[in-house]
Amino acid sequence: MSDIRADMTGREGTGDAGFRDYVQLLKPRVMSLVVFTAMVGLLVAPVRPHPVEALAAIIFIALGAGASGALNMWWDADIDRVMRRTAGRPVPSGSVAPGEALGLGLALSGISVVMLGLAANWLAAGLLAFTIFFYAVVYTMWLKRSTPQNIVIGGASGAFPPMIGWVAATGHISLEAVLMFMVIFMWTPPHFWALALFMNDDYTKARVPMLTVTHGRKVTRAHILVYTVALVPVAVGAAFTSIGGPIYLAVSLVLNALFLIGAWRIWRRPEEAATADKYAVEKKFFALSLAYLFGHFAAFLVEATPWADALARHLGWGF
Amino acid sequence: MPLTQEHELHKRRWGRNLGLGLTLGAFIALVFGLTIAKVQQGSQMQGFDHTYRIEMDPDARIPGANR
Known part of the structure; x- marks a missing residue:
């Protein structure tokens, strides 16, 4: 039938x-x-x-x-x-x-x-x-x-x-598990709000109360910066636990510097400029956020190898 | 229209059945592999095999026995 x-x-x-x-x-x-x-x-x-x-x-x-x-x-x-x-x-x-x-x-x-x-x-x-x-x-x-x-x-x-x-x-x-949780937890708001900045029409149509819909893009930009600033000590701090190490610290410092610069640029940007270039900076920040998370977890994985362990000992890394 | 004609729907159903079959096969293989892994690591399992043998239970205290 x-x-x-x-x-x-x-x-x-x-x-x-x-x-x-x-x-x-x-x-x-x-x-x-x-x-x-x-x-x-x-x-x-x-x-x-x-x-x-x-x-x-x-x-x-x-x-x-x-x-x-x-x-x-x-x-x-x-x-x-x-x-x-x-x-x-x-x-x-x-x-x-x-x-x-x-x-x-x-x-x-x-x-x-x-x-x-x-x-x-x-x-x-x-x-x-x-x-x-x-x-x-x-x-x-x-x-x-x-x-x-x-x-x-x-x-x-x-x-x-x-x-x-x-x-x-x-x-x-344990502490390490909580830190890995915190890295993703603190990373999620800037990641999704960057997406919401250039997909706002979708959320408005669907009446989903995203921050961009309820408080506007200007407030959302400020929130992205605040959460990125709050994320930095959590992500970098993980370097000084048993799952971190010098390689993770180097990767984390670079990624956090790029992420902070991106969030700063988003915060400073007037809406007219974003509309003019079709949210190019926001889209770039969103792509960077994916690389940010992948980079941190890949660095955790590298730190778990014997090779990274040997390097940490060579450098006298005491954490 | 001949009854034997192959419709796009039949192809889709075949794909779905094949996918489900492979998924179930993979699940069975995983459970089998898990069973083997668990049994291989179950060094204390013999103490509880068929009949409980207290002399093989490291947690049991046997009065008068030198452990």
């Missing part, structure tokens, strides 16, 4: 989505960031889990992130439909039914949490469950539509993966 209906109506709304549609539902690009940060959290930990356990832990953390992405797409289908950036997502485009997105999100949430508990430990599984809850319920259902501080508080859900990776390896939360 559905075949005939599909012939008549085309693909939209048939409920016969392709495999790729379901993969899109899990937000693969966000998942790749989760995989990377969780892997770094797990690999820089002082305890080395069995490689299969480590692989399984990363896969289930990523699956949990994907599950929360599916739940987000289920709940946000109405605003995704309005926004140009998200209109092509599986639910608003009609290739996946909302109920399917909800079902997949809930099923994968349960599977990922239970399997992480069995593969690693139940503290890591509990943190993953909390992350899914925080992203799907606290951020998506509550904060996103009610406060301009949505991405500040909601950013916590994106900051948990390296902490979960660390806990999966060690079984406990």
Whole structure:
């Protein structure tokens, strides 16, 4: 029957989505960031889990992130439909039914949490469950539509993966795990507000109370600078813990200097200049923010190698 | 229209079934690998295998025994 209906109506709304549609539902690009940060959290930990356990832990953390992405797409289908950036997502485009997105999100949430508990430990599984809850319920259902501080508080859900990776390896939360969490947590507001500066029309149309919509671009520019200034000591400070070192310090100093200069330029920029060059500086800052996060976590990973350890000893690094 | 005609829908369903099959296969392989890894590391497992053998439990205290 559905075949005939599909012939008549085309693909939209048939409920016969392709495999790729379901993969899109899990937000693969966000998942790749989760995989990377969780892997770094797990690999820089002082305890080395069995490689299969480590692989399984990363896969289930990523699956949990994907599950929360599916739940987000289920709940946000109405605003995704309005926004140009998200209109092509599986639910608003009609290739996946909302109920399917909800079902997949809930099923994968349960599977990922239970399997992480069995593969690693139940503290890591509990943190993953909390992350899914925080992203799907606290951020998506509550904060996103009610406060301009949505991405500040909601950013916590994106900051948990390296902490979960660390806990999966060690079984406990320590200062280093909190610092990795804090780097992403403090990085999220400038990253998203830079995006909001040049995608403001989307958020206005969808009535999402982003800071750019409720307080205007000038206030948002000031907030970007303030949060960037607050981020610097956290990111640089991580150099003086067991996961840092001289290589991380050098990378962090360069990236933070560039990030501060970018935030300063955004703050000083009049709106007319931004409109004239189609937000070139803001777009550049947004791209830099991705390199900033990747650079810091790559540096954490490098510091975990014996080669970096030897260099630190050679330099007399005492942290 | 002949009943055997291949529609775009059939290709999509085939792709979906193949993707699901491969995902389930990968999940089974992962659980199997995890089982092997856990069993290999389970040095104290024999103490609880079939019948509890107190002499193999490092946490158990046997009165009068030299441990």
